[in-house]
Each structure stands twice: as C-alpha cells, then as structure tokens.
Amino acid sequence: MPQTPFYDPAKTYEENYEEGPFGAFADNKIYKQTGEPQYNFYGQKVFLPFGIPAGPLLNSNYLKAAFEKGFDICVYKTVRSDTYPTHPFPNILSVHVDGNLTLEKLKKPLVADTSYSQPLAITNSFNIPSRKPEVWQEDMKKAFSYAGKGQIMVGSFVGTVRPDQTQNEFIDDWAIVAKQIIETGVKIVEADLSCPNNGAEGLVCYNIETTKQICKAIRKVTGTVPFILKLGYYQDDKQLEKIAEIANEYANGIAAINTLQGIIVDKNGHQALPGKMRATGGICGAPIKWAGIDMVKRLKKIRDKKGYTFSIDGVGGVTTPEDYFEYKKAGADVVMSATGAMWNPYLAQEIKKDL
Numbered sequence: 001m002p003q004t005p006f007y008d009p010a011k012t013y014e015e016n017y018e019e020g021p022f023g024a025f026a027d028n029k030i031y032k033q034t035g036e037p038q039y040n041f042y043g044q045k046v047f048l049p050f051g052i053p054a055g056p057l058l059n060s061n062y063l064k065a066a067f068e069k070g071f072d073i074c075v076y077k078t079v080r081s082d083t084y085p086t087h088p089f090p091n092i093l094s095v096h097v098d099g100n101l102t103l104e105k106l107k108k109p110l111v112a113d114t115s116y117s118q119p120l121a122i123t124n125s126f127n128i129p130s131r132k133p134e135v136w137q138e139d140m141k142k143a144f145s146y147a148g149k150g151q152i153m154v155g156s157f158v159g160t161v162r163p164d165q166t167q168n169e170f171i172d173d174w175a176i177v178a179k180q181i182i183e184t185g186v187k188i189v190e191a192d193l194s195c196p197n198n199g200a201e202g203l204v205c206y207n208i209e210t211t212k213q214i215c216k217a218i219r220k221v222t223g224t225v226p227f228i229l230k231l232g233y234y235q236d237d238k239q240l241e242k243i244a245e246i247a248n249e250y251a252n253g254i255a256a257i258n259t260l261q262g263i264i265v266d267k268n269g270h271q272a273l274p275g276k277m278r279a280t281g282g283i284c285g286a287p288i289k290w291a292g293i294d295m296v297k298r299l300k301k302i303r304d305k306k307g308y309t310f311s312i313d314g315v316g317g318v319t320t321p322e323d324y325f326e327y328k329k330a331g332a333d334v335v336m337s338a339t340g341a342m343w344n345p346y347l348a349q350e351i352k353k354d355l
Helices: 013-019 060-068 133-145 167-182 208-222 237-250 286-306 321-330 339-343 347-354
Strands: 039-041 044-046 050-052 073-079 092-095 110-113 121-124 152-157 189-192 227-231 253-256 260-265 280-285 311-315 334-336
Touching (some): 050 347, 060 073, 060 133, 073 133, 092 280, 133 152, 133 167, 167 208, 208 237, 253 334, 280 286, 286 321, 321 347
Parallel strands (some): 050 073, 050 334, 073 152, 110 260, 152 189, 227 253, 311 334
16 A cells, blocks of 8 residues: 655645655655766766655655655756646546556546545646745755765746736746746756646647747756757657757656646546636556656657767656556666655665665
8 A cells, every 4th residue: 555645635725835755755865876977967966766756755854855765857847937826636546447548548538536546646736836036945955955976956937927928928938937936056957847737838848849849948957067958759650750859958857747638537537626717637656657757768769869968867657666666667867756756765765776
C-alpha cells in the first residue's frame, strides 16, 4: 500500500505550503551518500539521474526533505512573474484506471474519489499558483542551498496569460520570469509549456510557432544557463519532429511528459473538481507510463536520426524502481517521478539499492 504522501491531498494547497511536507519527508532522517557523483545532468554531476519534477515540491522545506531522502534532481514548483491564485479545493483526487490510460479510454469520463491505492493514479488541478517574485526568489535561494554533494535543483517557470494582453507581451512574460529565476543563482531552468489546467495558456507546446518564439525569448535572457522544455504527449510524429528541432536550436533538453488530460467526474457523473475550466484535469501516475516511455523512444529516434544534442528527461508513471530502469532502457538520460515519489519517499533509495 502507498505510504503517507508528503503532500496531503486532504489539506488545501495553502495548508500544504505552510505546514508540509508530511509523512517520512518530515522525519529529518538523512540518507547518506558516499563516493563521487558520476552522472552528468546538464553539466552538473549527480549521484543518480533521478528526481522529482515540477509540481509537488512547493517550497524550500519540501526541497530540503527531498534532497535528504536521496532525490538528487529536484525541481522547485513552477513559478510566475507575479502572484496567481490556486484553484479551489480539492486539488488532488484518486483516479481508478484498469491498465494503461490509453487515448481511447481518455474519450470517456474518469471517476475520481479520495481512495488512494495501487496502482497509483491521480488527477491534479492547481492552476500553477504563485507568490510574488520577491517571496519565491528568496525561498528559491534557500532551497538551492539545501542541495548536497551530487545534487542539483532546477527552477521551473511559466508565462502568464492576462486580460487584454498581446501575443508579444505573453511571450515576453516567459523571458521575464526566466530572468527572475536566474537572478536567484539557480543553474538550470525549465519552461513548463504543457500544463493542462490553465485555460487559454494551457498546452502552449502544441502551438509550434508560439513555442518557438517563447524559446527564442528565453534563450536571450538565459545565456549559457541550460534550459529544459517541459512538454505534453504528441500523437503526431511531424509535430514532435518540429518541437525537437526547436529544442535542439534553443534549449538543452526536453522533459516529457507532463500529464494526460481527461474528463474528471464523481461517482454520480458530476464534475468532480469545482470551479470554471475544471471539467478536465491532468492525470498522473502508473497508467500514463506508456505515454512517457513512448515519447522517450520517439524523441531518441529523432535525436539519433538528426544528430541532435538535447537531453531527454523521462517523466510519467514512475512508481517503482523497475519503472526507472524501463525508462533508462528506452533512452531517457534522466528519469523523474512525482506521484510515485509523493507516496513513496524512499523511491530514490530503492533505485540506488537495486543499482
């Protein structure tokens, strides 16, 4: 059975931010690592190319706990250039899927509740909330300082759609927040182009031209700082090839996937997540692993064929050590786990033991 999650779905986002993390992440026990880090992560040496992607690590307290538990690559929750509200509670619900959550299954509503069991699958819907830059910048500096030997923190960010905003202003906002992160001293950044829970700004990665313009703007302010593109799942190979070309020209890596998007209902068939633009939610966990593996294989095939140099960060459905090795075999340079790590704080240690 899953352990106590370090983010408590029964509490609001604010309660988790102020009171968390929970479970074993709060016991202050430190996993000691010996020897020298051997793996390369965008120019930084890490003990294991495994960690927690953008999402569940809300602030420096969560980052500190994750590093102490042996997660060597940790992504600070996605931030914005200004404050932004959280979707109404609840923000996480359990979703029960029989086998893989195929694209065909996604055509029908998925029933959600609060019963979390293996194989783990959840929907999460937060709206990418953000505090003022002066707040998260200070906290990000603190989080960065908690990375030990052979560990690294990544800063994730997203551009914000605002009323009466022009396309150029939207693109510029990505560069503004990227610069704000770099000002903290963070050495690697990630542009989240794939969150499905933000209405008009969601899934920017499917708009090829806008993605290209965003990447150009980001690269102008990042200079030599490596930056990663966080992408969703692509059905169309030609579209994926275009994204890979953009990544190779402007970025240093691709992280895929974020989630698969589905219609979420309760047992009575009503919208499970209250509020506007929440009929659908991102699905995470074991049932989406097939999509993450598929993206890694296709990206590696494109990279090999074209001679591209971007790194591939495999994300989606990693809940066991076996999943980590499956991703590596598929061609992932790095592997990340959000849902699996939330309910198993010892996942990184288990992988290292198997190695």
